[in-house]
Amino acid sequence: MPFEHITSYFENKGFQPFPFQLEAWMRTASGKHQLIQCPTGSGKTLAATGALIDQLLATPNSKGLRLLYVTPLRAMTKDLELALREPLSGTDITVLARNGDTSAKDRASLFRKHPQILMTTPESLSVILSSPKSNELFAQLELIVVDEWHDLMATKRGVQMSLCLQRLLKLSKKTTITGISATLKDPQMALDVLLPKGETGLLTQATIDRVVTLTITESNDDARLPWAGHLGLSLLKPVSQALIKGKTTLLFTNTRNQAEQWYQALSIVRMDLSIALHHGSLASATRQEVETKLKTGEIDCVVATSALDLGVDFQAVEQIVQIGSPRSVSRLIQRAGRASHRPGEGTDVLLVPTNRLHLNEYAALADALDTESLEPIRPPEQCLDVLIQHLVTMALQAPWKPDDMFEEVTQAWAYRHMTRDTFRRLLTVLTKGSDSLKEYPEYRKLEERDDGRFTLVSNQAARRHRMSIGTIVSHAHVRVKMRRGGSLGEVEESFAGRLQPGDVFRFSGKRLEVVRFSDGELIVKPAGSRKASEIPRWTGGRLPLSETLATRVVSDFQRENPLSQRIQNSQWLAQALKETAEIQARISHCPQTGVTIAERFKTRDGYHLCIYPFAGWLVHQALGPLMASRIAKRTPATLTVTVNDYGIELLSPEAGPLDICTEHWSSIVQSKELQQDLEKALNLSELVRRQFRATARISGLIFEGYPGRQKSLRMLQTSAGLLYDVLSQYDPDHVLLMQAKNDVLRDEFDIERLLVVLQSLEQQSVQVKQIMQPSPLALPLVIDRLSSRLSTETIAQRLERMTRSFDAAS
Amino acid sequence: MQHLEFGLMEFNARADRTLWHRESRTLFLSDLHLGKGAHFRQAGIPVPEASEISDLERFVKAITETRATSVWVLGDLFHEPQSITETQMKRWQSTLLSLGTEFKVILGNHDRHAEPFARALGFSVEPEPTRWNGIELAHHPDDGSAFRIAGHIHPQVEFKAASDRLVCPCFAIKDQRLLLLPAFTGFSGGPRYQPRDARCFPIVSDHVLPPTN
Secondary structure (H helix, E strand, O other): OOOHHHHHHHHHOOOOOOHHHHHHHHHHHOOOEEEEEOOOOOOHHHHHHHHHHHHHHHOOOOOOOOEEEEOOOHHHHHHHHHHHHHHHOOOOOOEEEEOOOOOHHHHHHHHHOOOOEEEEOHHHHHHHHOOOOHHHHOOOOOEEEEOOHHHHOOOHHHHHHHHHHHHHHHHOOOOEEEEEEOOOOOHHHHHHHHOOOOOOEEEEEOOOOOOEEEEEOOOOOOOOOOOOOOOOHHHHHHHHHHOEOOEEEEEEOOOHHHHHHHHHHHHHHOOOOOEEEEOOOEOHHHHHHHHHHHHHOOOOEEEEOHHHOOOOOOOOEEEEEEEOOOOOHHHHHHHHOOOOOOOOOOEEEEEEOOOOHHHHHHHHHHHHHHOOOOOOOOOOOOOHHHHHHHHHHHHHHOOEOHHHHHHHHOOOHHHOOOOHHHHHHHHHHHHHOOOOOOOOOOOOOEEEOOOOOEEEOOHHHHHHHHHOOOOOOOOOEEEEEEOOOOEEEEEEHHHHHHOOOOOEEEEOOEEEEEEEEEOOEEEEEEOOOOOOOOOOOOOOOOOOOOHHHHHHHHHHOOOOOOOOOOEOOHHHHHHHHHHHHHHHHHHOOOOOOOOEEEEEEEEOOEEEEEEEOOOOHHHHHHHHHHHHHHHHHHOOOOOEEEEOOOOEEEEEOOOHHHHHHHHOHHHHOOOOOHHHHHHHHOOHHHHHHHHHHHHHHHOOOOOOOOOOOOHHHHHHOOOHHHHHHHHHHHOOOOHHHHHHHHHHHHHHOOHHHHHHHHHHHHHOOEEEEEOOOOOOOHHHHHHHHHHOOOOHHHHHHHHHHHHHHHHHHO | OEEEEEOOEEEEEOOOOOEEEOOOOEEEEEOOOEOHHHHHHHOOOOOOOHHHHHHHHHHHHHHHHHOOOEEEEOOOOEOOHHHOOHHHHHHHHHHHHHHOOEEEEEOOOOOOOOHHHHHHOOEEEEOOOEEEOOEEEOOOOOOOOOOEEEOOOOOEEEEEEOOEEEEEEEEEEEOOOEEEOOEOOOOOOOOEEOOOOOEEEEEEOOEEOOOOO
């Protein structure tokens, strides 16, 4: 009987393997590559590894590394190690987890005594591959499992992973690759990106259908839902009532600030519950403690950000709450999946709107779930910084010949179109410093040996490279430390830079007073109670609304189809949506498909033109300044641009420039000359300068922030910004500057989609309506602009006044 | 050039990042960091050589333009003396020794074991601080009470508008008694003062702007 051993493990536990698991095992056993699409917590790990575990159990005395399991989450390697040890207990088969936290001693032991199963992260894999001994280690490898591929493939980490895969396939002749991913829009593409050029694989689909239903928190009659707002604390009461002692709830927010505020508020109203806070800025020890308690169910409620989106299942979680909008269909599915499941049972997500337009997003979300319209993933391509790092890593393993190396790396999807010329330019950068004719005397990194192979110049350089392997570059962060005592976590540098000594802010669930900001550390002490005012917010990862949802929101204004069945209180929602559309129609006009709507009104601040392409915040962020600069090209104008997920506001002291915009619409939104106009419109150099930090770090140009920094390195410290300035002044065509610029256009503005949006705007006419006061759609834009200029009290007052006028009109 | 009064003396703050005292024909500058780019390149960090050439050219130009008789370098003449090569020394010697100017240096934190190199370039090494017309010359700033001209800090000033930002090197006077010189080298960063933090004289391309407060 095939898979006898693993099947009996299942039987002993009282389970039956799912059909998709059997299918996956069969495919592994017959040496096929595959991508398993499967929600978290439905046995994906055993689906991917079962066949190999069965084989190991059948031949318990076999030696050598057979299975490599790569996961993007460092914390998960430990959990997986325990999970895979279970079916292997009682045998001599060894499972080893290796990640950035592994001690030097354990690291060395990997090469001395090869485990049969190795769990690691892409970065640690890259470090392992930098060792000359790794060819022995991987010689007998049979199966590589890449977990959370949907997450990895969207980032440069995925690119690094796929470069490592090419090397692994070279080191071991009979390896197959299995990817695991959440449900994807285009699984075939995900498989193509995973596999080397020319290889084919199969899609293995888990048909475990989990019905996600949505319940929307209704506001009481005495507290109307505001027209704009991000916090949502007006619904604190119904949300706090939904929390039940002993029934673990995960409450997701979109920003860290939101998490802090909700944590604080819930802790006060529900003192009977044990509530914890979890977000990416907190110290890792604090986070791990919360995660452990979540697993054991010792906690009633965790207020979390997307830092908890991925990872192993928390069996104890029974309820999911989402504050605001999840902003994308995939994220909602991901978050809903964090709750435990019994077969055949669905998950209900409690949605808590923080403003009325969220209701439209919820309706759109439900529609998208019905039609399984997930957001597409666009994997990065031709990342030269990642390739530079990888080329050096490979030179550490064994000196390489350029022709062999070119063959190897162009097997990876991201580099499948790379030309020999580009590769040659990279080689010149690595050996001479630049591919331009500029002088870089004394430059040393890689050198060509007499036999035509490339190798590293010194052991010191090798050591330095090993220490800086990796592609995750967080945005500039500043450590928050108590004056007496330990570290609390990290906040964005831009936020820390705005604080003055004596300022009070909320972090890690505490009220803190700034003592000083020095040497990259924000020193704080507990704030006394007499200090009342707090610095209101720091950004903490703003999530843009996905294009899938943004475009669907339009149809909510003229909804003809009934609302999705998965909305539990759809009648209430239908009524609320109708009201919103009616008010929007009364004050202005409603969005419709096929036309771009716009509104004009005049306030004390000046003349406003609000345009609603519904293309999402990333695109609007580029589109707004682009339009403004094209207007300014025709007439002198001082325009203030504000954008959100639905639209763009242009504010002008005179009416003239806004007339130009609507009169010359097709040339203001033309898709021609996009890139050159965009460079003029945006302060691109400042943005590229910021992005260059990541590029410089990945390609090994700067060394920073690793523990126990050697003294000799201090003279080598410089900021990426400075390096950027010098390069752009004296060698502006440097390959890595180009890379940083492309990254900015792609990641910060989504230039590919911007082009598509412009093409459709060109085709559509614009319908402008003169209105007397800001409409429900315009209001969030007006508020966002004000919040960057005025103090919070004033906004609150203004907001209240404007909202009152709506309600009076309704 | 911008008129700058400090320690009862009159100076000119120059856009080439030097401080000029006309009466005594003395030029002050600090943080030259000779050999910094080369040190980085040796470690595999591509810093174009043009940046150092430009530093050296500006140094020569400042001296020939002012016809200074005496030049003070207030520390960090070199970046990392241990990695200086013979070729570099020769290039610097041929540039500096022919200028016929009196060179004085106060060694900075980067100038460890740098005395022989400084002397070979024609510099006399002076103690920190050295008194000069009632003003202390030093590399490091201090909390004392005497007037002091110092380097080390590499001050910059940052101007912010809504979404835009400009950072430029500056001369900065703190507490009316400490004059911080900008780093002479173009390849260096430094702390960013807000215009109100100090009396900053921003250097914007070819100009030194009037003080910020």
